[in-house]
Amino acid sequence: MxxxxxxxxxxxxxxxxxxxxxxxxxxxxxxxxxxxxxxxxxxxxxxxxxxxxxxxxxxxxxxxxxxxxxxxxxxxxxxxxxxxxxxxxVAALNVNPQVQTIIEIGGQDSKIIILRDGVVIDFAMNTVCAAGTGSFLDQQAARLRIPIEEFGSIALQAKNPVRIAGRCAVFAESDMIHKQQLGYNIEDIIAGLCEALVRNYLNNVGKGKEILAPILFQGGVAANLGLVKAFEKYLGQEVIVPENYDVMxxxxxxxxxxxxxxxxxxxxxxxxxxxDLTFKTSSFECKGCSNLCEVVQFYQDGELLARWGDRCGKWEVQAS
Amino acid sequence: MRISFPRMGYSYIAFKYLVENIGHDCVVPPEPSKKTLDLGVRYSPEFACIPFKILMGTYLEVAEMGADTIITSGGVGPCRAGYYWIMHQQILKELGIEMNIIGFEPPLHDLRDFWKKLKLVWKSGGVSYKEFVRVLQVAWEKLKAIDDLEQLSFHVRPYEVVRGETTRTLWKALEMLDQACTVADIAAARDEGARLLNLVTRDETRDPLRVGIIGEIYVVLEPSANHYLQIMLGEMGVSVDRSIYLTGYCGRNTIVTPEDDVFAMARPYLNEAPIGGHGVNSVGETVLYAKHGFDGVVQLAPFACIPEIVAKSIIPRISRELDIPVLTLFIDEQTGKAGVQTRIEAFIDLLEKRRERKRKGRGRLVV
CATH class of the missing domain: 3.30.420.40 (ATPase, nucleotide binding domain)
Incomplete structure (x- = not known):
């Protein structure tokens, strides 16, 4: 073997x-x-x-x-x-050793990773707000009753993307609804949303970063062709989606x-x-001091394997 | 008066001493918790920054505990925090809470206002002027000792073998300081605390990265507001240097201003009007950390903090020109620390790789 x-x-x-x-x-x-x-x-x-x-x-x-x-x-x-x-x-370098920029958008996170000569030299990740990440796209797809897998290809059919406010997911949603009630096409709205997300991404996590090719686009959201196209439009460069983008x-x-x-x-x-093993977690509030840490206990087949969450370390047992 | 004040790290130990020894009762503000945040968020303007909300919650908590007076600081320059104590006073009044907030502005800013407020606190306590000054001095010594011990813990923690030993030892040392009531006792407690910290079992083979922490004063100084970042970094094996200490801040902003240093450092990058808060400091301190050979800098900023946003936009240029990576963390209501941990871990990976490469480049031995 x-x-x-x-x-x-x-x-x-x-x-x-x-x-x-x-x-x-x-x-x-x-x-x-x-x-x-x-x-x-x-x-x-x-x-x-x-x-x-x-x-x-x-x-x-x-x-x-x-x-x-x-x-x-x-x-x-x-x-x-x-x-x-x-x-x-590490995964991107394995696919393309020359990669200089990684755009990664997942369920709750979006990040940009800047590499030079095969080493990460800078990165940024959304901190307070999850606007423009996969979960939001999921929600909008569900609201419009469009399977998320088709979301991107519908965006590609747009002739005239409408402008959507992308600063915050909640603002974006109300803007989308307003535009939809005015009678804009669904494909133009979806394409507009893709562009809004890209603007938000570049303005937020991408701010101040030198985005050089080759650019790899990874994470579940890279399946969205509308977003890929919007990124290429705004960056003026090719955006590569690697074969196994979703499991990088x-x-x-x-x-x-x-x-x-x-x-x-x-x-x-x-x-x-x-x-076949059973894993269980339980938690309790430590009353040892005023910090009141929430300690998590992890069990395998009823046996305590580890504890974490305490600030002072007194509950910590190492997994053997 | 039953006096309370904002909680910022361990400084409450010194303030408690001060309040109690000038003839008032002290209500020690509890460490900001979920309850503090709930209260603060509920009664604050939605767009206020996190320091405002935490303080709002703290004030409501100490009101419940019987405080009738809060002593806090104002601020100079274009940062809205300077008006926060006035806003807090208004909100408490609207809620029907009897509370007098005394906001001290830097003395050089308005000497008469400063003196008026100081006299109010002194006279109502009933101690002699001489005693009042003596207590102030002792409190100042305490504050310095607290800062010294905490600073030492930042350098010990990355070497600790048993996670948490440094933190527990620091707590013990601070308890001793809490008991000390004279300048001599404080010196003894500080020395004993330092001795205990130096006895923490260390793994000397480690080679900690050196990271500076910059940003807005409240989120830098109050550990519960920044996910205990300084402890987190230490436990990941990083030696931390904090740009702001309360003694440094007071020393600079009240009597003299050798902030000139930091401001001079910032000038090549920010020559316009001062941006207020700690924005200029963040710029200048990034330069200073780079010049002192630090491996990286973490900037802590309340979400939507204008001075820190301005600094954040300038920092990439410093990063490039002086070759120092900077990670910005925006702090808001979120209490889950997984997100911060991920970013910090990735940042440390980056710094380690960078250091490795630099050393190889210089032909130095990689340990």
């Missing part, structure tokens, strides 16, 4: 699980909706991947990323836990795991059997 690497990216909207070979080529991949249940979704993803290729490869290393990266590392037994920015950069974070985590185990040569991965 050949050695392969597992990457798990648990985000607000989607949970992605991939298995890659030593060169980062994808052997198996799953894109699941997190649906607010990260633990079950990770188990489900691992189960499906295990059924597909569990008997063909040996997992030599595992990594996690995404906003639930610490939680998912406890579930699968990860060799490395990395933030999404580093994971996306997971690929990055797998590649980082490969590098991590190359040094220590063993893996902490618990194996595909984790689908």
């Amino acid at each position: 050949t050695g392969a690497y597992l990457g798990v990216d648990v985000g607000s909207v989607s949970t992605n699980v991939v298995v890659v070979d030593g060169d980062g080529k994808i052997l198996a991949r799953r894109y699941l909706r997190t649906d607010g249940r990260p633990i079950e979704t990770v188990q489900k993803g691992i189960k499906q991947i295990g059924e597909e290729i569990g008997d063909k490869v040996r997992i030599a290393g595992a990594g996690t990323t995404g906003s639930a990266r610490h939680l998912s590392s406890m579930i699968i037994g990860a060799d490395i836990v990395k933030n999404e920015i580093t994971a996306h950069a 974070g997971a690929v990055g985590a797998a590649l980082l795991a490969r590098d991590a185990v190359s040094r220590k040569r063993t893996t902490l991965f618990k194996g595909f059997k984790i689908k």
Whole structure:
């Protein structure tokens, strides 16, 4: 059996699980909706991947990323836990070593990563507001009863995109509704929304950044052709959507795991059997001092594996 | 009077001493919590920045605890925070809460106003002028000792082997300071606190990155307003330097202004009218951190803070010219710290890679 690497990216909207070979080529991949249940979704993803290729490869290393990266590392037994920015950069460099700009838009986050000579030199991420991210597009698609998958291609049919205020998702929605009630075409409104999101992105996370080609567009939202076109229009440059744009974070985590185990040569991965384990979390408020920290406890098959959330560290037990 | 004041980090220890020893009762403001935020957001204008909302909540909490007077500071220059105490007073009045807010402006700004307010606090307490001055001096010593110990903790924490040991030791040291009542006792407590901090088990093989923290004073100084960023960075193995200390701030803004340094540093980048708040400081301090060889800078800004937004727009140029990465974090009502953690982790990755590459470039040994 050949050695392969597992990457798990648990985000607000989607949970992605991939298995890659030593060169980062994808052997198996799953894109699941997190649906607010990260633990079950990770188990489900691992189960499906295990059924597909569990008997063909040996997992030599595992990594996690995404906003639930610490939680998912406890579930699968990860060799490395990395933030999404580093994971996306690593995956993008593997696809295109010359990449200088990464646009990444996910469910709740949008980020820009600036690289030079294969190294991240700057990045920015939306801080206070999630305007212009995948969740908002999801909502608007649902409101218009358009499958999100068709959202982008409808935008491409627009002849005359209307102007939508993109500064804030709530403002954008009311502006869209006003325009729709005035009788504008749905495709012109959707295309207008795409342009508003791009303006907001460039003006917010992209502010002050030197955006040079090659530009890679990653994250679930890159499926939206209307946005790709709007980015190209505003940047005046080609925007490349890599083949596995929607699971790049997971690929990055797998590649980082490969590098991590190359040094220590063993893996902490618990194996595909984790689908049969029960994981549970509970939390309590520590009354030890006035901080009243909310401490989370993590159990595997009834056994306490880890605690976190306390500021002073007194509840922390290391997972063995 | 039953006096309270805004909570900013550990400074309450010194202010408590001050209030109690000039003949008043002290209502120690509780650490800003979910309750503070709920109250503050509920009774503040929606567009006010987070320091306003947290203080609003704090004032309502201390009113409930029996405070009848709040001592706070005003501010100079085009930043709306200078008017906040007046707004707070109005809102409390509308809510039917009997509370007198005394906002001290920098003395050089309006000496008569300063003296009038100081006299009110002194006379109503009933201690002699000599005693009043003595207590002020002791409180000032306390404040300095608090700053010293906290600063030391920033340099110890990145080396700690057991997570939380530095923080717990710091709390212990601050408790000792809290008990100290004379200049000599304070010096002894500070030395003992420093000794204990230096005894924290350290892993000397670590090579911490050095990161400076700049930004608006309230979100920089009150840990609960910035997701305990300084502790978070320390526990990730970063040695932190904070641009603002209360003693530094008071020392500069009340009697003399050797802020000239920072302002001079900022001038090549910002030659127009002063932008108020800590905007000019943020620009100047970024330059200073770059010149002192820091690995990076984190800017903390309340969401929609004009001075910090102006600074943020200028900083990319400093970043490029002086080769220092800067991460800006906007702070608002959000209490989930996962987002901040992600950005900080990524920033540290970036700084580490950068340092590695620089050292290789210079042919220095990478440890």
